Amino acid sequence: MIAPPELPTLSPADKGRVTLLYHFARLQMPAVKLAEPVFLAHLQRTFHIFLPKNQVPVSWAGYLEGLYAVDWLVCVGCLEGQSAAWEALFNARTGRSDCLLVDALRARAVRLYPRNEERQDTAVTEFWSNLIAPESEGTLPVLARYDGQRPLAPWLIRVFQNWHLSKLRQTTGVTALPDDEIALPMETPKSNGSDRWHETFVSAAREWLGSIDDDERLLLGLRWRYRLSQREAAKLFNLNEGTLTRRTDKLRDRALEFVGGKLIAEGWAGDELEDFVLTELGALLTDDPRLSADQLGRLLATKGKTLPIE
Known part of the structure; x- marks a missing residue:
């Protein structure tokens, strides 16, 4: 069994970066209140999640440079049970379509379970409940798996889709292509290109x-x-x-x-x-x-x- 990689030691320069990040996060979302030791503990935890995904060593400076700090703080705030963080997550907007996260999840559920409104609703409800409660013993809640290295809302949508595709495979042995998947109206990029x-x-x-x-x-x-x-x-x-x-x-x-x-x-x-x-x-x-x-x-x-x- 391969041991998980160890976190690099925080150098004085790294500690300065962490302190700067802490105060930046407080300025961006003052309603989400974390003591600095709690902030650092979560930062070490998410860095630990990120480390095994890389084939080359990652420094603290490299990890912090790629961190989506506000999204990371929203995630951590939700895990800490802070209502301001949950409110920010409820109001999160996704991609170019600029729709609410919950609406984007419902749109994915429609594609996954066409013509089954009850399953569409329960799919979103179950996923939302598993954000902070593990699906089964020995597993992590969804938000506890976030490493902060990509925007939170698109990551949650992808996790939701993969989670339900996995359930479909377990049920049927394959992932059936919903009859209406390609014909559904979906947002396309709105840009000059x-x-x-x-x-x-x-x-x-x-x-x-x-x-x-x-x-x-x-x-x-x-x-x-x-x-x-x-x-x-x-x-x-x-x-x-x-x-x-x-x-x-x-x-x-x-x-x-x-x-x-x-x-x-x-x-x-x-x-x-x-x-x-x-x-x-x-x-x-x-x-x-x-x-x-x-x-x-x-x-x-x-x-x-x-x-x-x-």
Whole structure:
């Protein structure tokens, strides 16, 4: 068993940085009150969380330089039971969409559990309760896992999504692609470079679409142009639903990897890459001539099948 890395010793210069950070945090959020020893203890704890994620040693100066100090203080304040910190978390805004954190979590829940409003509501409620209460014995509450090295609200959204994807895998063995996932309206980047990103996306997506085979294009067309369910599409392919689900998920993952890689190579630095790709992909799939009704009809005819009525 590999021992966890030890924290580097606080040098006099590091102690000065910590003191400066403490007073900066007090100025930014005076309603969140932490004694300096408590502040330092939490700082050591979160640095300890961060250390194993790095292959090279990290100094105190390096850790503090990357710290999102206000978000870190909100998280620590919540763990300490301070109402001002909870109020700040309730009012946190996320990304370019500028929506409340709880609304962003609900939007993710809708994608994860389409047409199941009860499960959507309980998903958000359960996650919120697990922010400071561990899900099971021997585990940490969600907020106690935050290392302060990225914005808090986007990190919580990602943890929420991964948590529920893990639950879906445990239940079904695979992560089913919700029928309406790509068609859902989602916020896209609003910036002066949005046209550039759209053009880069279209070029990359068309290149990816040309790299897949006819069966994969047929699957895309049936699922997103004709909105067939997993069961309906499986019948046309003469496959069981589990096999088709795995094919669908692999196809989506390959699209995200290929197209997302192209965007990152061009300098994309946003937090919502997956949402942007899936949103834009839905429109492209219904417009591309390789997925037209005539072309899909020809592909189905080779299997002795006919298109559903559009």
